[in-house]
Each structure stands twice: as structure tokens, then as C-alpha cells.
Amino acid sequence: MCGIAGVRDLTGGVVPETALTAMAGLLSHRGPDESSHWSEPGTGFAHTRLSIIDLSASHQPMHSADGQWVLVFNGEIFNYRDLRATLDYPFRTDGDTEVLLAGLALRGVGFVEELRGQFAFAALHRPSGTLHLVRDRLGVLPLYYRHDGDRLVFASEVKAVNAVADSTPAVDPLSLDAYFAGRSVPAPRSLFAGVHKLPAAHRAELAADGTVTVRRYWSAPPVDATRRWSDAEVVDAVDEAVRDAVAAALVADVPVGSYLSGGVDSSLIVAVMKQLRGDSTVETFAAGFGDPRHDELGWARRVSEHVGTRHHEVDVRAADFEELWPRLTWHRDAPVSEPADMAVFRLAETARKHVSVVLSGEGGDELFAGYPKYRVAPWLDASRAVPAPLRGSVARLTESRLPARLGRARIALRAVAAPTERDQLQSWFAPFTADERQVLLGGTPAPDRLREVPVGADAVDRMLRYDLESWLPDNLLERGDRMSMASSLELRPPLLDHRLVELAFRLPSSVKVRGGVTKWALKEVARRYLPTEVVDRKKVGFRVPLDAWFRSGLRDSLWGRLTDPSSFVGATLDRALVRDLLERHDSGRFNEESRIWTLLSLEIWHETCIRDARVANVRS
Numbered sequence: 001m002c003g004i005a006g007v008r009d010l011t012g013g014v015v016p017e018t019a020l021t022a023m024a025g026l027l028s029h030r031g032p033d034e035s036s037h038w039s040e041p042g043t044g045f046a047h048t049r050l051s052i053i054d055l056s057a058s059h060q061p062m063h064s065a066d067g068q069w070v071l072v073f074n075g076e077i078f079n080y081r082d083l084r085a086t087l088d089y090p091f092r093t094d095g096d097t098e099v100l101l102a103g104l105a106l107r108g109v110g111f112v113e114e115l116r117g118q119f120a121f122a123a124l125h126r127p128s129g130t131l132h133l134v135r136d137r138l139g140v141l142p143l144y145y146r147h148d149g150d151r152l153v154f155a156s157e158v159k160a161v162n163a164v165a166d167s168t169p170a171v172d173p174l175s176l177d178a179y180f181a182g183r184s185v186p187a188p189r190s191l192f193a194g195v196h197k198l199p200a201a202h203r204a205e206l207a208a209d210g211t212v213t214v215r216r217y218w219s220a221p222p223v224d225a226t227r228r229w230s231d232a233e234v235v236d237a238v239d240e241a242v243r244d245a246v247a248a249a250l251v252a253d254v255p256v257g258s259y260l261s262g263g264v265d266s267s268l269i270v271a272v273m274k275q276l277r278g279d280s281t282v283e284t285f286a287a288g289f290g291d292p293r294h295d296e297l298g299w300a301r302r303v304s305e306h307v308g309t310r311h312h313e314v315d316v317r318a319a320d321f322e323e324l325w326p327r328l329t330w331h332r333d334a335p336v337s338e339p340a341d342m343a344v345f346r347l348a349e350t351a352r353k354h355v356s357v358v359l360s361g362e363g364g365d366e367l368f369a370g371y372p373k374y375r376v377a378p379w380l381d382a383s384r385a386v387p388a389p390l391r392g393s394v395a396r397l398t399e400s401r402l403p404a405r406l407g408r409a410r411i412a413l414r415a416v417a418a419p420t421e422r423d424q425l426q427s428w429f430a431p432f433t434a435d436e437r438q439v440l441l442g443g444t445p446a447p448d449r450l451r452e453v454p455v456g457a458d459a460v461d462r463m464l465r466y467d468l469e470s471w472l473p474d475n476l477l478e479r480g481d482r483m484s485m486a487s488s489l490e491l492r493p494p495l496l497d498h499r500l501v502e503l504a505f506r507l508p509s510s511v512k513v514r515g516g517v518t519k520w521a522l523k524e525v526a527r528r529y530l531p532t533e534v535v536d537r538k539k540v541g542f543r544v545p546l547d548a549w550f551r552s553g554l555r556d557s558l559w560g561r562l563t564d565p566s567s568f569v570g571a572t573l574d575r576a577l578v579r580d581l582l583e584r585h586d587s588g589r590f591n592e593e594s595r596i597w598t599l600l601s602l603e604i605w606h607e608t609c610i611r612d613a614r615v616a617n618v619r620s
Helices: 017-026 080-084 096-107 109-114 158-162 173-182 231-249 264-277 297-307 318-332 340-352 364-368 377-383 388-400 404-417 421-427 434-440 459-469 471-485 498-506 520-526 532-536 555-563 568-572 575-586 593-619
Strands: 002-009 034-040 043-049 069-077 117-125 130-135 144-148 151-155 202-206 212-216 256-259 283-288 310-315 357-359 490-492
Touching (some): 002 117, 002 158, 017 034, 017 043, 043 117, 069 096, 080 096, 109 130, 144 158, 158 593, 173 471, 231 498, 256 340, 264 364, 264 520, 310 340, 340 471, 364 520, 377 404, 388 404, 404 421, 421 459, 471 490, 520 532, 555 568, 555 593, 568 575, 568 593
Parallel strands (some): 357 490
Antiparallel strands (some): 002 043, 069 117, 144 151, 202 212
């Protein structure tokens, strides 16, 4: 994994070495092993390297043998050896970077469709003057850019884009509604004015005339309605695809370990990994929170003992949040959207002492319908037969009276209250309803921030496709990348290997949700590797006991930050609504942790990425 950055100036102006050095410096955590840059009139590239493959060579920026292409690349191409055998090219290294460069030189940018792996790269075709920006199919790795007329600046993280901006960072007001709707901002927007996020499975081209064209190059296939799968065929196919994906993700010239929460996804990955590794040691890593309601350390130990790994644990406490919140916000370049991010960072810190790469379980729920919401998707679909005003008023009244312990029921009722299917799809991860967002933002009209409902075979399939396009790349994977890279650790989610993804989406919903059981097909595969009690235990998730911490160790901090008129939240949002949320949570009768977290994360983001950046700019 690496950090990439660059500037393309179509007027032919010189890109200052100081600018490239500054951008690389801000990405040093992504690539602590090497930093370099290259420039010519009109273009400058910078690269920081975390050496994983071909450790002694594969230096970047890299030029093609004919000099026509220049590349900066972040990621891993797992099938690079197979691709290399198909390319008639004078290779000078043994790494995947030059395989990508050779493919571009011989087959053009369409070569991206042959890649298997996780990647984000920028490539300049010097004869045409075209700059290509490309992001992997699932959005595992990030890529941001700012286009101001004749100049485009790109980087792996927003901070490096802002480092060479002509103005200080500013909030994009149109993105606030989207943030309050999902705790993150969907591509192509970001919370920073003028900064765009390249969507997953897309590539952008900056032509010599200054035109930017963004194209999709991959989509999940539709359900294969022509095939009748037997249960045995499904389980065998998924098993084979999982093993193949894990094997591909083990390609490295450095030690590879794995996160192990004790849930089905990470446990299955670890079990397969251990089988593939044979007698070789497998290092696993788990986090706990000192709260028996959410602590899964016991399950992780159980799996580790069953599989036979060398296991490591880390404890996360309330004090860690106060210490880490601004630091990890800086790394995220966005509000820290989930409390578990703190634990993921502590995990990454611990893992980096032993390995350079970890596998993780992201994607299993979004491919095979693992969340409880998928179980009620058909019922929610049927609920829209009731007129929206009546449905909404009844659901809102019921939801307002539910006790704190029925948090999942509150989320479901908010989904019921949403007027349309696309509103319902968005609402599952929404801390605030559309009406609440209007109050928070002072009646500012919300932009059309919702993605369209994807075409799908049924309600479950549409929900899965929606999450694949939004929640997964814009929240889950974005968090995973930043929290691991903050410790210079490469994260690989093998369940998001695009071949496994394509298989999962060709399968019918009946093998994903069956008889009230979510993630049926993947759990049946897991039974071949893991004890029954691990596979069938109740899903807990990676949870942090914030409800209690917000009434104790973190209470004074959140009240001060969210009610101070000089704060961003205090000055921008409706104070009465914010205070009401805090008082409701303090009462102990309601659990408003998700909404408080959303507000507090926004405030800390503004302090760290906007206010402090402006102060630094003034001082400089």
C-alpha cells in the first residue's frame, strides 16, 4: 500500500518541488519506506511507499520503457504474475507496478478490467497529454481530486489535495445533509468544498483541453435467473471462491496476518488462511472494550484455539477516545463515522508490530445479506402499500416511545416511516430523519443526495446492491483504509475479491436469507471450517459501549463541544434539537449515542481539518 499525489497543470506551468514534497510528507504514514517525486513542465507526481512486493525495486513514479507513460500506483495486483506472462514487454523489475504499467503501454487504460486486486492509480499518457485516474471495483483504496479550470490536483487523501490549494479548506454546505443522512458523504462529493472523491469502479480522464470525463468500468452482475442452483452447488461454489480469494490476498513478500473478531466472516477467513498456510504460523488480532454486552474476545480466543493461530489482544477504553479522536480525524479527513474505528486503529497498531499486511472480514454482510435489515426487506417492501403519511405518523409515534434497549426496533421504524423505497434504503444507516435534518440545518433544502434504487431481482437484492454502491465504499472501506494506514499497515478484505462479489450477486436471495437466517450460504461454508456454536451464535458486531461512556467519562467533553455557541455545531445547527438529544440521553431512558456521536464527530472534524488548518495557514 502506498500514497500517491500529483498536479496536472494544462498551461504547462512548473509544478514546484516544494509542493510535491509537501504532498508526499502528508502521506508519509501510507508509505514510510520510501518517498520520491518526478516532474516535467505541466505535471508533477509524488509517491510514498509501503514495500509489500518486490521490496528492493519497483520504485515510483515509474516510466514505461518507451517513455510514453508515467505511473504512480497505490495497491496490490494479486494476479500480476499471470498477467505478466501475457505481456510482451522488457520488464526491469519483478513487481506488480511494472505489470500495470506494461499493460497500460500495450493495451491502454482498458487494461484495468483485467486486474484482480485493490488499487488506485494515476497515469499520464504523455503523447496525448491525458491524465487517467482509476479506482478499484469495490472502492477498497481511495482517490480524491480537485479540478480548477486548467489545473487538477489528486491524492490518496484530502489533506494532500488541500496542501496545494489556492485557498484554505472550507466546508461544503451541500454535503452536510448527506453526512447527517449516513455518517459519511457519498462519492463524488466530500465535506470539503471543491474536493471530489472518485467513485469506486470508475476512472476519470483529464484531457488536454481541460475536460474531465468520469466513466464506470464495472458493475455487479444481475442475479442469474436462468440457473437453478442446488444447495450443495451453492455451498461448493462459494467455498471454492472464498478459498481462491483468500489465496490471492496472501500474495506478498512480507508477513501477512489477520484480524479475528470471532464473527463468522473473520473466523472463516482465518480458518481458510491457516489451511492454506499449513504449518506456517498465522498471527491474529482482536480488540475488547471491557463491557460484557459487546466484548467478543472470548469468541475470538475460541476460534484461535480451534484453528491454531498465534493470537494477540488489545483493550480499548474511554480514555483512548479522548486521546485518539483528533488524531484519527486528521487521518480520516472526515468525521470518524463509527466508534469502532478507534478499536480498529488500536488493532492496527498492535498488528503492525508483527506483520505488514492483515486480512479482514469486510464485505460478507453486504454480499450475503448478513445484517438484520435484510431479513425484514420483503416486509418493508410490502409496507409501502400503506399510504406514506399514515405509515409515517404511526411509525414516528411508536418510535418516540421505545426504550433505549430497543435500538434496532427504532431503526426499523424509521425505515418504515420513510416515504419512498430509496428513502427507506438510505434510512437504515441514517442517524437523523429527513425532518430532523431540516430542523438541524435551519430549513435548508436538502439536495438530491440519495442514490437511485438499483435494479434488482427482489427487495433483498436491491438492498444489497444499494449497500454495495454506498455504505460499503463510502463508509466501511473508507474507515478501514484510514485506520490501518494510520499505522502504516496494509488492509486486505478478501471477501471483496471481485470474482467472489460477482458470484454472490449472481446467486438468488433465497440462499442469502433463508427461514429467518441471514447470510445462509456463507454460514454453510463456515460450518466446514468452524465449530457450530461459532457459526450460529447471535450477531453482535464490532460495538463500543458509548451509551455508558457518554453519561460518564466523555460527558463533559461532548456537552462542552456541542453546546458552545462558538463551536461549529453550536453556530451552524439548531441548538434546541442538539440540547434535547443530550438531555434525552442523560436521562438513561433513551439511547441517543448514534446521533450524539454523529454531531461530536462533525465538531471534532471541523476543529481538526478546517479551523486548525486555517490557523496554520495564517501563521505560515
